[in-house]
Amino acid sequence: MQSLSDELKEKIKKKEAQIVVIGLGFVGLPTAVLFANAGFNVTGIDINPKIIEIVNEGKSPIEEPELDDLIRKVIENKKLVVSTKYDGTIENADVIIFVVQTPLGKNKKPDLTYLKNALTEASKYIKKQSLIIIESTTPPGTTHNIVIPIIEKISKLKNGVDFWVAYCPERIAPGKAVKEFIENNRLVGGTDETSTELAYSLLTQITKGKVIKTTALTAEISKVAENTFRDINIAYANELALLCEHLNADVISVIQCANTHPRVNIHLPGPGVGGPCLTKDPHFLITSVSMELPSDLIIPSRKINDYMPKHVVSLTEEALKNQDKKISDCKIAIFGLAYKGDVNDTRESPAIKIYELLSARGANLVIVDPFINEWQGISIYDDPINAVVNADVILIATDHSMFKKLDYSLLKTKMNEKPILVDGKRILSKQQIEELGFVYVGVGV
Numbered sequence: 187m188q189s190l191s192d193e194l195k196e197k198i199k200k201k202e203a204q205i206v207v208i209g210l211g212f213v214g215l216p217t218a219v220l221f222a223n224a225g226f227n228v229t230g231i232d233i234n235p236k237i238i239e240i241v242n243e244g245k246s247p248i249e250e251p252e253l254d255d256l257i258r259k260v261i262e263n264k265k266l267v268v269s270t271k272y273d274g275t276i277e278n279a280d281v282i283i284f285v286v287q288t289p290l291g292k293n294k295k296p297d298l299t300y301l302k303n304a305l306t307e308a309s310k311y312i313k314k315q316s317l318i319i320i321e322s323t324t325p326p327g328t329t330h331n332i333v334i335p336i337i338e339k340i341s342k343l344k345n346g347v348d349f350w351v352a353y354c355p356e357r358i359a360p361g362k363a364v365k366e367f368i369e370n371n372r373l374v375g376g377t378d379e380t381s382t383e384l385a386y387s388l389l390t391q392i393t394k395g396k397v398i399k400t401t402a403l404t405a406e407i408s409k410v411a412e413n414t415f416r417d418i419n420i421a422y423a424n425e426l427a428l429l430c431e432h433l434n435a436d437v438i439s440v441i442q443c444a445n446t447h448p449r450v451n452i453h454l455p456g457p458g459v460g461g462p463c464l465t466k467d468p469h470f471l472i473t474s475v476s477m478e479l480p481s482d483l484i485i486p487s488r489k490i491n492d493y494m495p496k497h498v499v500s501l502t503e504e505a506l507k508n509q510d511k512k513i514s515d516c517k518i519a520i521f522g523l524a525y526k527g528d529v530n531d532t533r534e535s536p537a538i539k540i541y542e543l544l545s546a547r548g549a550n551l552v553i554v555d556p557f558i559n560e561w562q563g564i565s566i567y568d569d570p571i572n573a574v575v576n577a578d579v580i581l582i583a584t585d586h587s588m589f590k591k592l593d594y595s596l597l598k599t600k601m602n603e604k605p606i607l608v609d610g611k612r613i614l615s616k617q618q619i620e621e622l623g624f625v626y627v628g629v630g631v
């Protein structure tokens with residue numbers, strides 16, 4: 187006789203399992219769309235009615251290559267249905283995937299309110315024989331110590347008997363969501379053998395990459411450890427940049443030389459680290475569900491990266507001082523508001539911190555970003571040529587491809603005498619920019 191979990195596995199393999207995805211943000215929406223596109227009947231739930239309205243029109247509320255086309259397709263063929271309501275959908279769900287936001291709260295502590303609320307609400311309707319997947323980033327221990335107890339308490343069902351839970355983190359970079367969801371390797375962190383097997387059979391339906399089986403706790407730690415590795419590596423590059431400025435050397439040449447070693451891969455310095463992941467996950471790593479753990483490396487690295495916007499402002503201030511100018515008397519064109527190149531995402535962007543610091547010093551500021559039209563009521567230039575009229579400084583805060591290809595000699599003709607170019611991302615050649623008549627200042631040079 188087939189066990190209940192075998193029946194569910196069979197349903198998943200035949201794509202007959204009903205999937206509910208809770209949270210249709212940057213990660214949840216591509217998750218829902220890809221399962222629907224693979225042939226599953228998917229219901230997406232989000233408490234934000236605006237998201238539901240846009241998706242129902244067959245459009246994407248976020249800018250992601252390929253996502254618009256896929257949404258149109260799965261809304262038209264009714265493989266994806268979206269709603270703000272839990273009741274009437276969860277009762278029939280064989281698989282429930284939680285992808286709600288887990289932000290940093292006060293004092294940089296994880297704020298699991300959205301996840302707890304979604305679990306509490308959904309648990310009222312969960313049926314027997316369902317698979318629960320947690321895809322949100324969580325502090326280690328959350329699946330066992332928070333997720334399972336909430337479901338058991340509200341649903342009165344028993345974990346491992348009536349339902350199964352696995353932690354399966356996402357690893358997609360914003361701007362490449364669809365491609366990376368399909369191609370990247372995935373982790374499946376089960377809470378027992380059955381949940382691992384069920385989650386494995388589910389993820390292999392949409393992933394071409396390897397699906398690696400492990401425990402929920404290991405997957406939780408691995409997820410935040412990956413982003414923390416990157417954050418620490420960038421902090422090292424940033425500290426190296428600060429050292430090179432004192433040593434009168436160019437950090438980019440140093441990193442290029444060092445990276446020719448077969449076991450060295452130093453990341454790139456810049457105006458700071460942005461985005462929702464690298465700025466958050468190191469704090470999650472050191473905050474297990476019950477206590478804050480000691481760390482002599484992780485938080486100091488965060489501090490280095492958090493300092494970089496101030497450093498870029500200091501570099502600007504110093505360059506202006508050398509010309510007997512004050513920030514408050516100058517016009518500065520900030521090139522880039524997004525947190526990284528070629529995306530329209532401004533979450534935790536170092537460019538915003540730079541903007542705020544310069545604004546507090548009384549600078550006359552304009553922003554150029556080809557991916558963003560407006561930010562906090564401020565209109566943003568997409569054409570740099572109009573933005574730099576009578577500017578004293580161009581400050582590159584984001585490495586959009588467009589900024590690498592501009593005609594800086596033309597821009598210079600619109601700017602004030604002795605224009606300064608502050609290259610926060612080190613995307614231009616110091617020599618070429620100086621030859622055009624700019625004063626070139628860069629992080630780590």
Ligand code: SAJ
Nearest residue numbers: 357358359360412413416453454456459460461463525526
């Ligand atoms: N940055 C540097 N120097 C570098 C690389 C990046 O200063 O050498 C800066 C970027 O400009 C940006 C920030 O770091 O401000 C973060 O950008 P990112 O490209 O490192 O990554 P994210 O935040 O867009 O996505 C990361 C990815 N994690 C890793 O590469 C380990 C992605 O795979 C994760 O899925 C994502 O976090 C997430 O959702 O956790």
